[in-house]
Amino acid sequence: MSLRSSVAITAGRTSYWFLHNFLHGGTALPGKITLAIDPDVLQDLAKNYETVIITGTNGKTLTTALTVKALKAKYSQVLTNPSGSNMKQGIVTAFLTSQKTKSGKNLAVLETDEANVELVTKYVRPKVFVLTNIFRDQMDRYGEIYTTYAKILAGIKLEPTATIIANGDAPIFNSVALPNPIIYYGIDAQEDKEQQALPNTDGLLCPKCQHILHYKKISYANLGKYYCPNCDFKRPELDFSVSKIIQQTPQSSEFIIDDTTINLHIGGTYNIYNALAAYSIARFFAIDSSLIATALNDNDEKIFGRQEVINVDNKEITLILVKNPVGLDQVLEMIKTDPEPFSLAVLLNANYADGIDTSWIWDGRFENLPFNNIPSVLAGGERYRDISFRLKVAGVSDKQFMERENLTEVLEALKKMPSNRIYVLATYTAVLQLRKLLANQGYIKEGME
Amino acid sequence: MSLKLNVAHLYGDLLNTYGDIGNILVLEYYAKQMNVELTSEIVSLDQQFEESKFDLSFFGGGQDYEQVIVSKDIQNKKEALTSFIENDGPMLAICGGYQLLGEYYISAKGEKIAGINALPHYTKSQDNNRFIGDIVIKNSETGQEYHGFENHNGMTFLGNGERPLGTVISGHGNNGEDKSEGAIYKNVFCSYFHGPILARNGELAKRLLLLALKRKYPTNDFTQQEQLEIKPTY
Numbered sequence: 001m002s003l004r005s006s007v008a009i010t011a012g013r014t015s016y017w018f019l020h021n022f023l024h025g026g027t028a029l030p031g032k033i034t035l036a037i038d039p040d041v042l043q044d045l046a047k048n049y050e051t052v053i054i055t056g057t058n059g060k061t062l063t064t065a066l067t068v069k070a071l072k073a074k075y076s077q078v079l080t081n082p083s084g085s086n087m088k089q090g091i092v093t094a095f096l097t098s099q100k101t102k103s104g105k106n107l108a109v110l111e112t113d114e115a116n117v118e119l120v121t122k123y124v125r126p127k128v129f130v131l132t133n134i135f136r137d138q139m140d141r142y143g144e145i146y147t148t149y150a151k152i153l154a155g156i157k158l159e160p161t162a163t164i165i166a167n168g169d170a171p172i173f174n175s176v177a178l179p180n181p182i183i184y185y186g187i188d189a190q191e192d193k194e195q196q197a198l199p200n201t202d203g204l205l206c207p208k209c210q211h212i213l214h215y216k217k218i219s220y221a222n223l224g225k226y227y228c229p230n231c232d233f234k235r236p237e238l239d240f241s242v243s244k245i246i247q248q249t250p251q252s253s254e255f256i257i258d259d260t261t262i263n264l265h266i267g268g269t270y271n272i273y274n275a276l277a278a279y280s281i282a283r284f285f286a287i288d289s290s291l292i293a294t295a296l297n298d299n300d301e302k303i304f305g306r307q308e309v310i311n312v313d314n315k316e317i318t319l320i321l322v323k324n325p326v327g328l329d330q331v332l333e334m335i336k337t338d339p340e341p342f343s344l345a346v347l348l349n350a351n352y353a354d355g356i357d358t359s360w361i362w363d364g365r366f367e368n369l370p371f372n373n374i375p376s377v378l379a380g381g382e383r384y385r386d387i388s389f390r391l392k393v394a395g396v397s398d399k400q401f402m403e404r405e406n407l408t409e410v411l412e413a414l415k416k417m418p419s420n421r422i423y424v425l426a427t428y429t430a431v432l433q434l435r436k437l438l439a440n441q442g443y444i445k446e447g448m449e
Numbered sequence: 450m451s452l453k454l455n456v457a458h459l460y461g462d463l464l465n466t467y468g469d470i471g472n473i474l475v476l477e478y479y480a481k482q483m484n485v486e487l488t489s490e491i492v493s494l495d496q497q498f499e500e501s502k503f504d505l506s507f508f509g510g511g512q513d514y515e516q517v518i519v520s521k522d523i524q525n526k527k528e529a530l531t532s533f534i535e536n537d538g539p540m541l542a543i544c545g546g547y548q549l550l551g552e553y554y555i556s557a558k559g560e561k562i563a564g565i566n567a568l569p570h571y572t573k574s575q576d577n578n579r580f581i582g583d584i585v586i587k588n589s590e591t592g593q594e595y596h597g598f599e600n601h602n603g604m605t606f607l608g609n610g611e612r613p614l615g616t617v618i619s620g621h622g623n624n625g626e627d628k629s630e631g632a633i634y635k636n637v638f639c640s641y642f643h644g645p646i647l648a649r650n651g652e653l654a655k656r657l658l659l660l661a662l663k664r665k666y667p668t669n670d671f672t673q674q675e676q677l678e679i680k681p682t683y
Contacts, residue, residue, distance in 0.1 A: 136466065357467065359467040359598065361468065362645055393477075
């Protein structure tokens with residue numbers, strides 16, 4: 001290790017120790033300090049690790065957390081970057097603050113932003129790339145799904161012997177021939193039926209002949225058992241698959257991967273994909289499926305924190321972040337499976353971190369919600385007018401509906417809602433604002449996330 | 450007699466990037482308030498556009514890759530679409546759809562992509578820049594203001610016989626130069642507005658629906674429909 005690297009690493013570790021102990025936080029700054037002293041420091045830090053890079057539009061954070069949990073069933077030393085810290089500084093901090101084992105494997109599982117895969121790959125020489133999905137995200141920043149995939153490929157091309165573990169149900173991950181070994185996972189739970197994706201689905205062109213893809217099974221959006229009616233392009237053989245989905249509620253999913261039953265303590269088909277990805281990675285690292293199942297079945301609050309349940313004066317409020325069309329639509333699909341009566345609030349902001357264009361709310365099928373069984377619906381946030389009209393078009397009646405721009409008023413309205421269970425869907429800055437209010441009123445402890 | 454309108458959603462499975470489906474949902478919403486049953490169907494690759502089947506057309510915007518594929522396929526529908534437009538068929542075209550109705554557009558990569566030349570505008574590209582942000586325009590004929598969100602690399606210049614959908618009050622508009630936004634030609638309305646456009650501009654949805662109704666049922670009395678009050682949504 002060069003002197004510059006050691007100085008950089010020492011400076012970074014010191015700043016982390018200071019931030020962590022005195023300010024109760026700090027995940028990016030130590031990395032930033034270290035990188036300022038030695039921009040190539042990651043190369044030294046990552047040298048003795050077998051690294052897994054997890055990337056894609058949706059599901060990175062949960063897939064990473066579940067993977068770490070599953071790998072820890074066999075390996076004592078598994079490093080990871082904390083939730084959301086997936087830019088370079090956050091990754092440097094993760095290596096800085098980890099202790100290596102003297103014997104056995106050192107594993108690193110890194111949630112990596114799509115635009116950063118190439119940069120991170122240069123330094124950490126990953127053994128595995130995991131590709132979850134690519135959907136249109138905030139279009140003003142990353143652009144098209146093909147551009148996003150090209151950015152990921154630029155990283156993969158630097159490591160032609162690394163194994164790719166990819167979502168086999170996503171046509172885009174089968175669109176470019178690569179020398180790397182590839183493991184595909186997917187969902188095979190329904191009977192085959194000839195069908196086409198919904199009209200507002202992205203990424204439906206056959207990459208070989210540019211005809212519209214057809215499907216025999218669809219999980220959601222453009223994910224499923226696809227085939228081209230005009231050429232031989234079709235979903236690849238799956239190495240790991242969900243063979244049956246037994247039951248789904250907003251709080252749980254019971255399903256079978258190969259012959260192993262998983263009871264996941266979170267709802268949503270998208271989370272079944274996340275668990276399946278984690279399972280596939282753990283199997284790649286030769287962990288028994290029963291050990292993986294035990295790890296995935298654990299009701300670990302730290303892992304499932306993105307879907308937060310908060311008790312407010314005996315109301316059970318589930319706070320869910322929504323940020324892009326496919327994510328929103330999947331959350332709606334999930335909450336409609338709730339057998340209990342529930343109320344709904346949708347809080348829409350359009351600051352930079354939320355995405356400044358709100359047109360994506362029209363791609364969530366609010367029409368499919370059972371409004372007859374939803375006693376109260378609230379539209380809130382800085383752009384409450386946009387979401388208000390969206391909900392009216394979806395069929396919400398004036399009788400069950402209210403508008404509150406100000407989040408303090410939103411919170412008061414939630415406390416008075418007629419059902420005990422309430423789902424609050426909110427964009428990023430609205431989640432932060434509401435959590436702050438809830439913390440001020442003593443319903444939650446304020447976090448640094 | 451029950452009133453019915455059938456909408457052609459042109460390339461809805463390929464050009465759907467910015468909540469375009471919302472325009473169809475909003476048309477259904479106001480049509481219902483007018484006691485009109487509105488249905489829509491996708492007309493996409495390798496399909497004919499049967500103009501007699503449709504009372505209204507909607508043409509959205511998409512990603513560069515999909516738009517190039519559409520630009521080739523749409524040449525096979527050029528004749529039918531042009532005939533629909535020339536026979537006063539009402540149409541709403543947004544972003545890529547707007548560009549493809551014109552002579553050509555230059556993509557962000559610099560390629561010249563042919564449109565169907567049904568309308569006389571053309572579109573150039575900006576170097577490494579997009580017009581992004583909220584926009585307000587005013588239509589001088591109706592006095593109506595339209596609100597939207599624009600996000601486009603293309604700079605469109607109108608031709609003879611076209612007039613703008615509105616004059617830019619704030620934002621960039623067609624090209625950032627001449628204060629025009631969108632285009633009107635016969636019963637075709639074009640714009641760069643997302644939002645989607647009809648969600649924030651119900652008056653425009655009402656206008657399209659009335660044009661389609663009066664064209665399909667020329668002897669009917671539409672006083673009741675004309676009196677539909679559009680509540681502000683923005």
